[in-house]
Amino acid sequence: xxxxxxxxxxxxxxxxxxxxxxxxxxxxxxxxxxxxxxxxxxxxxxxxxxxxxxxxxxxxxxxxxxxxxxxxxxxxxxxxxxxxxxxxxxxxxxxxxxxxxxxxxxxxxxxxxxxxxxxxxxxxxxxxxxxxxxxxxxxxxxxxxxxxxxxxxxxxxxxxxxxxxxxxxxxxxxxxxxxxxxxxxxxxxxxxxxxxxxxxxxxxxxxxxxxxxxxxxxxxxxxxxxxxxxxxxxxxxxxxxxxxxxxxxxxxxxxxxxxxxxxxxxxxxxxxxxxxxxxxxxxxxxxxxxxxxxxx
Numbered sequence: 061x062x063x064x065x066x067x068x069x070x071x072x073x074x075x076x077x078x079x080x081x082x083x084x085x086x087x088x089x090x091x092x093x094x095x096x097x098x099x100x101x102x103x104x105x106x107x108x109x110x111x112x113x114x115x116x117x118x119x120x121x122x123x124x125x126x127x128x129x130x131x132x133x134x135x136x137x138x139x140x141x142x143x144x145x146x147x148x149x150x151x152x153x154x155x156x157x158x159x160x161x162x163x164x165x166x167x168x169x170x171x172x173x174x175x176x177x178x179x180x181x182x183x184x185x186x187x188x189x190x191x192x193x194x195x196x197x198x199x200x201x202x203x204x205x206x207x208x209x210x211x212x213x214x215x216x217x218x219x220x221x222x223x224x225x226x227x228x229x230x231x232x233x234x235x236x237x238x239x240x241x242x243x244x245x246x247x248x249x250x251x252x253x254x255x256x257x258x259x260x261x262x263x264x265x266x267x268x269x270x271x272x273x274x275x276x277x278x279x280x281x282x283x284x285x286x287x288x289x290x291x292x293x294x295x296x297x298x299x300x301x302x303x304x305x306x307x308x309x310x311x312x313x314x315x316x317x318x319x320x321x322x323x324x325x326x327x328x329x330x331x332x333x334x335x336x337x338x339x340x341x342x343x344x345x346x347x348x349x350x351x352x353x354x355x356x
Contacts, residue, residue, distance in 0.1 A: 061107025067261030275319030
């Protein structure tokens with residue numbers, strides 16, 4: 061495994077982490093604790109030390125599964141989670157970014173994770189108005205001082221809110237989580253140069269484009285499971301992306317190299333990127349993801 065410093069923090073993270081959105085139940089599968097234990101245990105064996113979860117991957121469901129899986133070995137992990145949303149049902153959430161609500165969310169996340177500190181606490185896909193609130197960042201700064209949070213991060217959507225990018229450093233943010241993959245290269249234009257300038261660590265989520273860059277789906281693939289978030293997307297857009305994947309596989313992926321490993325390594329070769337946080341459905345996928353380091 062390879063490790064990199066996460067921005068201006070003192071956190072040295074594995075360049076391949078484990079994303080855990082799938083543990084909340086919105087990717088067509090409900091996970092048992094034994095399955096999660098096996099995946100996270102194998103990740104540790106392979107040198108992975110970064111786990112990324114969120115308050116709204118289920119109603120703290122992912123956090124609870126992660127917390128039980130790492131109980132007794134908390135010191136071996138860098139745990140990142142998020143704030144700002146309340147889960148109601150699959151694909152339905154409400155936003156809650158006022159300081160008192162966020163403080164309550166923090167306490168719930170600490171209990172769910174069975175820990176007394178969070179390594180990276182991230183503002184989760186909020187509007188500019190919700191972000192640009194000095195009272196929120198002052199409250200979070202106090203939590204850093206008390207030791208409940210080690211570093212503060214920002215997690216944004218593909219909308220790339222430039223106000224939030226411009227104000228990251230002034231609000232004490234050390235790391236940015238963003239969608240970036242071979243099919244979604246927008247951050248290269250403005251955001252990555254700013255991160256390098258301000259020494260902001262970059263966690264790239266959805267590095268396999270929701271599994272499309274795994275190379276296992278043909279352009280006529282259909283996602284009909286109502287509990288799979290991909291079923292909410294436009295079939296025409298999915299088809300177009302999978303046609304693009306076919307072209308990439310034929311023209312860019314070296315012969316004999318698994319496309320998923322290539323896609324993760326492709327992200328990691330950008331000088332702004334610190335780590336990738338792909339999801340995984342089983343131990344085999346954890347192992348496959350970790351082998352991306354062989355291509356860097």
